[in-house]
Amino acid sequence: MWAIVLTSRDHEYFINLTTHEAAWEMPDDIAELVGQIMAGAGYDTDENEIVEDDGEEVNDNSHPLSSQINQYDELQDEKEVVRVYESSSASLAEMEAHVRQQELEHGFEKKHGVGNSSKRHADQMQQNGSQSDSKKKSKKVESEGELTNAEKQAMFMDMLEEVETNPFSTWEKELDQFTDDPRYVQIPTAKLRKNYFETYCKNKAAQIHKQRSANEIKTPKETFRAFLDDVLGTADWRKLGSLSAYDDFSRKWKRDPRFTVISDDRDRKAMFKEFVTRMKAAEGERKRAEKQQIQDNFFELLRSVEGINNESRWRDVQRKIDRDKRYNVIPTPIQREDLFREFLKISALEKASSEAERKEIERKAREVESLRQREETVRKQKTNLAREVRKSQFIMKSSESVDLLKNLLVDLIKSHKTTLKDSVTYLATDARFDQIMLSEHELEELFKEHTTNIFKKRLTAWHNFINEITLIITPFEDVSEILLKDPRTSRLECTSEDELARLYKEYQTEREQKARSELEVCLKENGFVRFHVKSAVGNCHVEAVEKGLKEAEPGAEWRLIGLDEVKSVLQEDKRYNDFECFPAERDRIVFSFMKQLIEECRGEKGGVLDSIVARNAGGHVERK
Known part of the structure; x- marks a missing residue:
């Protein structure tokens, strides 16, 4: 129809x-x-x-x-x-x-x-x-x-608009103007009519205020605030609270006349922060109002259930209202039960006929609340304890799984070039693999660690074999046949002779660098070389003083330094002999070190040099 x-x-x-x-x-x-x-x-x-x-x-x-x-x-x-x-x-x-x-x-x-x-x-x-x-x-x-309810509400709002309801008046004062209107009767309950009336008054007052504000002459600050409301009114205040929010805002709207109405950027930034704070407070107020409205609706739902009293149990009442949307809008079961207890408390206080009964009810409510808090504390402790137990069990199982997997890999995986994807079927044939409680990422990491260790051990054994049969300067072609016949080489699983030659050259280069660094350490640690050079510098300085010179000529110390004697002493150190393949380079390193040592001894003041000079001049040197 x-x-x-x-x-x-x-x-x-x-x-x-x-x-x-x-x-x-x-x-x-x-x-x-x-x-x-x-x-x-x-x-x-x-x-x-x-x-x-x-x-x-x-x-x-x-x-x-x-x-x-x-x-x-x-x-x-x-x-x-x-x-x-x-x-x-x-x-x-x-x-x-x-x-x-x-x-x-x-x-x-x-x-x-x-x-x-x-x-x-x-x-x-x-x-x-x-x-x-x-x-x-x-x-x-x-x-x-x-x-529908929406159509009835629209008709009711139109009725309020037609009778020119004063949005700043009260419900009781304006009620007589429209009680005879059939659209008034369309709304079933008085509470719903009053809610629609308050909503109309709120929207109408906001509209009037907005019109008045638009007609008034605004100051620059009011203009900027209105500008913020227009462009950021629907934004999320959490994003506006970030450090870069104002910079992004000013970059986007810097050419807008409403933005430049405030000349000082510090004032704009302060007003921007004030606007964000106001938005945060408004959202907090809105959330509190929503929470209060949800609580009121839930209390109204409980009032509609017959037979609720102080002896009622939440478990029984819950079955009667668990399909209502006012019940489901509350997020957690604990909050529902707390609101139910709060409702019982309020209902009992409303029904109390005397101050004594009210005090008794409040005392019992405190006891119940105290008991509930203790139960909640115990429940949290049990939950934390159970969480810790599960965590310990998980760590224990994880540690056991790691050890079990390592033993399994040692027993079954002998090649360092295999992968977990290729070996997982083979590993699954062992019964121990089903007991491993690890993620795929952890399995991959442990498997890679195992294969890396295998390769390092085999490479170390091969390096030791090279040290036994070659010198640092021995080319690969001279020892290739010997290397290829040795089982330590075959364990490296090189796919070609070129790959083996590359590994050989890399190790020989590493071996040379290591020998060079160990020779330098050997020279620094050798006390004879240092003493011999210092004595030569001191004696040379004494001779120069006796001749009336301020200091000895550069290079005069080499007359008193015996290089052959120094080399004979260094030959007793293995690190010196390991570099014998490069005799010229070794002599250069020794000479450079002694030259640097001579310069250090020349620069000493109040040390060994002055003591030697004093003794040779017949003076007395006190030892502390």
């Missing part, structure tokens, strides 16, 4: 009360029905133009009135069109529509020569009017009963 809805701004739209389909244009089935009615009635679509001609004779065979009336009734039975009004003058509009319909029928009777008396016509109008009124009233109630 279709209905025509007239809004408060004199706009009409069509709504199907069965399917809730709405449209601004007249639906096709309604347009077809109206066209058939008007075509069968024999007048133009303009209902205001009624031809009244008493003297005109009409042919009985054209447009008989009885067939027209029957056709009109049949069409009405097939599809009924009901007009639903949203103003308080609904009954007046119904009467006007009824009178217009009777005038149309009266015009048809005159046109077709049907002579009815005025009394009969009045009786028929009265009878039809009463039937039409009763029928329309029933259809109006039926249509109103099928309206």
Whole structure:
């Protein structure tokens, strides 16, 4: 069934009360029905133009009135069109529509020569009017009963707008203005009406405030604040609170005149931070209001359950309300139970008839709360203890799994070039593999560690073999046959001789660098070399003083230094002999070290040099 809805701004739209389909244009089935009615009635679509001609004779065979009336009734039975009004003058509009319909029928009777008396016509109008009124009233109630909550709320808001409700007044003061309006009765409960009234007042007051603010002359700060509200009003304050938020904001809007109305960037940044703080506070207030609303709705749900008292158990009450959305909107079971206990406490306080009973109830409530807190503490301790136990068990199992996997790899994996993907099927044949509780990443890491250790051990053994049969300068071609026949070489699993030659050259280079560094360490640690050089420097300085010179000539110390004697002493050290393959380089390193040592001894003041000079001059040196 279709209905025509007239809004408060004199706009009409069509709504199907069965399917809730709405449209601004007249639906096709309604347009077809109206066209058939008007075509069968024999007048133009303009209902205001009624031809009244008493003297005109009409042919009985054209447009008989009885067939027209029957056709009109049949069409009405097939599809009924009901007009639903949203103003308080609904009954007046119904009467006007009824009178217009009777005038149309009266015009048809005159046109077709049907002579009815005025009394009969009045009786028929009265009878039809009463039937039409009763029928329309029933259809109006039926249509109103099928309206959705959103439609009822929209009608209620339109009613408040029409009566020009003061948004700054109270519910009690404004109630008398619209209690007789049928749209007021559409809202089922008084609490819901009051909530809709408060929502209307809040939105209307905000609209008025916004209009006043727009009309007032704003200061630069007010303009900047309004600018922040416009561009950042829907943003997340958490993102705006980051360090780079203001820089991004200023980079984006730096050319906007509302941004440059504040010339000092420090003031803009301060106002930006103030805006973020205000947004944070507003969100906190909104969350608190939502939480309070959820709590109130839950209390209302509990009040609707019969038989709840101080002896009621939450387990029993929960079964009665667990399908209600006001129950499911609370996130955790613990919060629901806490709100239930709070509800019992409030209900008991409301029902208390004396101060003594109230105190007793409060005491019992404190005892129950204390017991609940102790139970909660014990529960948390048990939970933490169980978590620690599970963690210890996991660590223990993980450690056992690691050891088990290492033993399994030692027993089964002998090649350092295999991978876990290739070996997992082979490892799974061992019963110990099923007992390993490790992730795939941990398995991969331990497997790689095992193969790396295998290769390092085999490479070390091969290096020792090279040390036994070669010198640092021995080329690979001279020892390739010996190396290839040795099992220590085959364990390296080299795919070609070039790969083996590369490993050999890398080790010989490493071997040379190691021998060079060990020779330098040998020279630094040899005390004879250092003593021999210092003595030569001191004696040379004494000779220069005796000759009346301030200091000895550069290089005069080499006369007193015996290189052969130094080399003979160094030959007793293995690190010196390991570098014998490069005799010229070894002599250069020794000479360079002794030259550096001579320069250090020349620069000493108050040390060995001065002591030697004092002794040779016949002086006395005190030892501390």
